[in-house]
Amino acid sequence: MAKANFVKKARKDYPEHGVKKGESYWWWKFNFSRIKYISKEKPNRSQLTQSSFFSTLWAIEDGIEKRFAGHICSDDIQNELENLISEIEELKDEVQGNLDNMPYQLQESNTGQLLQERIDELENWVSDLNGIDTSIEEGLSEEELENKIEEIIEEITSTSSGL
Numbered sequence: 001m002a003k004a005n006f007v008k009k010a011r012k013d014y015p016e017h018g019v020k021k022g023e024s025y026w027w028w029k030f031n032f033s034r035i036k037y038i039s040k041e042k043p044n045r046s047q048l049t050q051s052s053f054f055s056t057l058w059a060i061e062d063g064i065e066k067r068f069a070g071h072i073c074s075d076d077i078q079n080e081l082e083n084l085i086s087e088i089e090e091l092k093d094e095v096q097g098n099l100d101n102m103p104y105q106l107q108e109s110n111t112g113q114l115l116q117e118r119i120d121e122l123e124n125w126v127s128d129l130n131g132i133d134t135s136i137e138e139g140l141s142e143e144e145l146e147n148k149i150e151e152i153i154e155e156i157t158s159t160s161s162g163l
Helices: 054-067 074-100 110-130 142-159
Strands: 005-007 027-028 036-039
Touching: 054 074, 054 142, 074 110, 074 142
Parallel strands: none
Antiparallel strands: 005 027, 027 036
């Protein structure tokens, strides 16, 4: 994982990144790479890895709170939950494909076992998410409704891949 560095005042303009002289910005660079990444916003952890698996996984995990913020009905929450589960299953299928494409002897190696552990953890995560009850009974006061929705979102956001 690359280390993000914060610069308080840019010494020059970086027009391709929207940074002007005197403005603050973040930069990071991967080992053995000549490319320097620059952003006005602090990079999230999915940007600081070159692993496509972790980049996708962390983008999913980090986006959970944002995707559920502002939803006020159980149908919206259920739809977002189904989308989340679909994204996790796509990642699991990709890892399964990588494992299946390995020669049989390598599937029993440390790398094969690592891929199988990732598959198992993603399946567990999907199972945990499928077990969340997003139904909301009718007749709740506005405050009770808000509390119930907050409880459901908290339950969803408290799950993670375990990876």
